[in-house]
Every structure is written in structure tokens, then in C-alpha cells.
Amino acid sequence: xxxxxxxxxxxxxxxxxxxxxxxxxxxxxxxxxxxxxxxxxxxxxxxxxxxxxxxxxxxxxxxxxxxxxxxxxxxxxxxxxxxxxxxxxxxxxxxxxxxxxxxxxxxxxxxxxxxxxx
Amino acid sequence: xxxxxxxxxxxxxxxxxxxxxxxxxxxxxxxxxxxxxxxxxxxxxxxxxxxxxxxxxxxxxxxxxxxxxxxxxxxxxxxxxxxxxxxxxxxxxxxxxxxxxxxxxxxxxxxxxxxxxx
DNA sequence: CTAGAACCTGACATGGGTGTCAGAATCAAG
DNA sequence: CTTGATTCTGACACCCATGTCAGGTTCTAG
Numbered sequence: 001x002x003x004x005x006x007x008x009x010x011x012x013x014x015x016x017x018x019x020x021x022x023x024x025x026x027x028x029x030x031x032x033x034x035x036x037x038x039x040x041x042x043x044x045x046x047x048x049x050x051x052x053x054x055x056x057x058x059x060x061x062x063x064x065x066x067x068x069x070x071x072x073x074x075x076x077x078x079x080x081x082x083x084x085x086x087x088x089x090x091x092x093x094x095x096x097x098x099x100x101x102x103x104x105x106x107x108x109x110x111x112x113x114x115x116x117x118x
Numbered sequence: 119x120x121x122x123x124x125x126x127x128x129x130x131x132x133x134x135x136x137x138x139x140x141x142x143x144x145x146x147x148x149x150x151x152x153x154x155x156x157x158x159x160x161x162x163x164x165x166x167x168x169x170x171x172x173x174x175x176x177x178x179x180x181x182x183x184x185x186x187x188x189x190x191x192x193x194x195x196x197x198x199x200x201x202x203x204x205x206x207x208x209x210x211x212x213x214x215x216x217x218x219x220x221x222x223x224x225x226x227x228x229x230x231x232x233x234x235x236x
Numbered sequence: 237c238t239a240g241a242a243c244c245t246g247a248c249a250t251g252g253g254t255g256t257c258a259g260a261a262t263c264a265a266g
Numbered sequence: 267c268t269t270g271a272t273t274c275t276g277a278c279a280c281c282c283a284t285g286t287c288a289g290g291t292t293c294t295a296g
Binding site: 051102 | 166169170172173175183186187188194197198199200202203206207209210213214216217219220221222223224227229230233234235
């Protein structure tokens with residue numbers, strides 16, 4: 001599929017998809033004229049990328065991480081190095097802290113919302 | 119207490135504390151010479167502000183929200199307007215989506231980490 | 237062949253909390 | 267009074283994913 005369809009199906013802008021490619025996160029074939037041609041599996045990949053961005057990971061971390069994930073029906077094409085494992089473990093801890101933060105903030109909002117309704 | 123101590127006790131930079139004041143999030147008395155003097159309750163307030171920032175709320179939303187929260191032992195000094203309640207409800211939904219995202223990303227990380235250990 | 241839709245690259249802008257620096261004033265201890 | 271630590275204001279920079287625009291090329295349906 002081409003970039004417009006991929007954008008539509010993932011909800012991610014074309015601008016961002018091109019940016020992902022430049023960051024080495026998302027590969028694409030090219031038509032003879034130079035237009036990007038994406039495989040079906042790109043949809044899942046883009047969604048995954050978005051989730052990881054939303055989780056606070058930067059492009060370079062995601063770029064290291066993606067090859068170590070299984071994609072579609074195949075297995076992973078790489079295994080994380082010890083250094084990467086350490087980094088990911090740190091990210092994991094940060095995510096846990098963020099979740100805890102979010103839960104507290106959600107409670108705060110609930111309190112204010114409930115007070116206004118009650 | 120003064121700004122240095124508040125920064126130390128909350129882990130928030132002096133820069134940010136001054137910024138919070140400019141955004142109307144954090145009030146401070148002034149010494150005759152113009153130095154900020156914070157009440158004890160400021161510590162909790164700053165931590166709360168940080169949590170809300172971490173939850174993705176912007177300064178203006180936090181500024182609207184804070185007066186509707188109970189602070190220390192006292193009750194809230196304001197009640198949320200219907201408009202604010204609607205906005206906060208939307209923020210709450212966004213937070214829920216973010217949490218779901220984080221959980222998925224955490225699972226992704228776990229998968230890669232486990233694969234490298236196994 | 238042609239028109240219009242879709243795509244290309246490159247460049248500049250944006251947001252918003254935070255870092256940092258400069259130069260001056262204040263505070264507190266000796 | 268003096269000195270060093272602390273604080274003040276204001277300005278500029280940064281990050282970094284994303285928006286947007288310009289000018290040109292490719293694709294596809296008629």
C-alpha cells in the first residue's frame with residue numbers, strides 16, 4: 001500500500017511516517033518513480049511505534065528495540081544485547097512510575113469531578 | 119521556606135518553581151527584599167503539580183483545577199464549573215488511554231527483555 | 237494525451253516545560 | 267562592614283515529534 005492508505009489506516013500523518021523512515025523505524029519499498037510502497041505488516045508496526053512514543057521512548061531507543069520484537073508471524077530478527085536489556089529495564093521502571101503518576105492524577109481528577117457533581 | 123529549600127524538598131528546580139508562579143500555579147509571599155517565602159503546604163502542592171504535568175495536563179488546565187482541590191486539611195476553595203468538569207472528564211479519558219498504551223508498551227518491553235534472558 | 241489526485245523532498249515553525257547564563261540585589265553569619 | 271551564599275529578573279537555547287508550505291514529480295482514470 002502507499003503512504004496515504006497507511007496514514008489513513010493507522011491514524012498517523014504522512015509527515016510522521018516519512019519521519020519514521022528517516023529515523024530507521026519503518027522501511028518501505030519504492031516504485032520505479034520513487035513512491036513508497038508498504039507491506040501489510042507496516043500497519044502493526046506503525047501502531048507499535050506510536051505506542052512506544054506514547055510511552056516516552058525516543059526514536060533511537062525504538063530503533064534499537066524494534067528488531068528484537070517478533071513481527072507478524074515470524075520470530076524476532078535480533079536479540080537484545082545486555083546493554084539494550086539494561087536500558088529497556090530502566091525504561092520499564094520509568095513506565096511503571098509514570099503509570100503510578102497517572103493513577104494518582106486520575107484520582108485527583110475524579111475527586112474534583114465528583115465534588116462538582118455531588 | 120525559601121525557594122532553594124522547596125526545590126530540594128520536592129526535587130523540582132528553582133527555575134520550574136518560578137515558572138509555576140508565573141503560570142499562576144503556586145503563590146508565594148515575599149520578604150521585604152523580594153525573595154519568595156513559601157508556606158509548608160507548598161511542598162504537597164508542587165508534587166501535585168508535577169504529577170499533573172506528568173499526566174499530560176497543561177499549565178492552564180492545572181491552574182483551573184488546583185483551586186477545586188482540597189489543600190492540606192482545608193476544603194476546596196472553589197467548585198469546578200460544568201465546562202471545567204467536561205474538560206477534566208476528557209482529560210480523564212485521555213489518561214485512561216495513555217495508561218492502556220503504557221501497559222501495552224510495558225508488555226512489549228517485557229517480551230524483548232525475556233527473550234534476551236531466556 | 238490530459239487532468240487531477242497523490243506523492244516526493246526540503247525547509248521552517250511550533251509548543252511548552254526546562255536548562256542555563258548574566259548581572260544585580262538580598263540575606264545571614266562573622 | 268564584609269563576605270559568601272542565596273535569590274532576583276530577563277533572555278536565550280533546547281528537545282523532538284509534528285504541522286505546514288512550496289515547488290516539483292509520479293501515478294491513474296478517462
